[in-house]
Amino acid sequence: MDSIGSAFNSGISTIQSGQRRVDQAALSIAGAPANTPPSPVQTPPQQQVNASTANDPTTRPDLAESLVELRIGQNQAEAGARVVKTADDLLGTMIDTTA
Template sequence: MQISGSALSAGLGAVQAGQRRIDQAGSDIARQTLPQREEQPAAAAQAQQANRPDPAQNTPPVRAPEPTADVADSLVELRVGQTEAQAGAQVITTADEVLGTLVDVRA
């Protein structure tokens, strides 16, 4: 029974590691592809607020992201995470089948 328990633990660990990798890659992709707001110095922001009563006009300009090779790296990491999670799920499935067979043999 200890072998089956350790296989389940290993499979669960692989699924969790794959999910963490997927989460990190997804965050990296979003950060690299979404437009970024340009920061304004505090004095300039206050001057704009004094001159413009409309708060909608106080939003800083949006800068388009620059394409980088990092997005490709993040996409690869996303796929690696998917494969890692699927492999972990397969280990769990196999350990479950082995455990079921052992229970059937003992009964």
């Protein structure tokens, strides 16, 4: 019975870890600048400086890397859910067998 409890705990921990990874990736994706063409309207010099740093690849988050992290987090959470489901099924089988 203790091994089923540890399987539940392990599954829940994995789900939570995957959710944290998804949350971090989503924040990174939400903070990524949109690739829009420059406006023909002149902008004040201060905004031009910010726009140039926003397009600098060293200062913006890598969208592809964030999307990969998002998918890894999703897979991690799904794997944890499968562990919890399997432990639940096993516990149900054990209860049916002993009853």
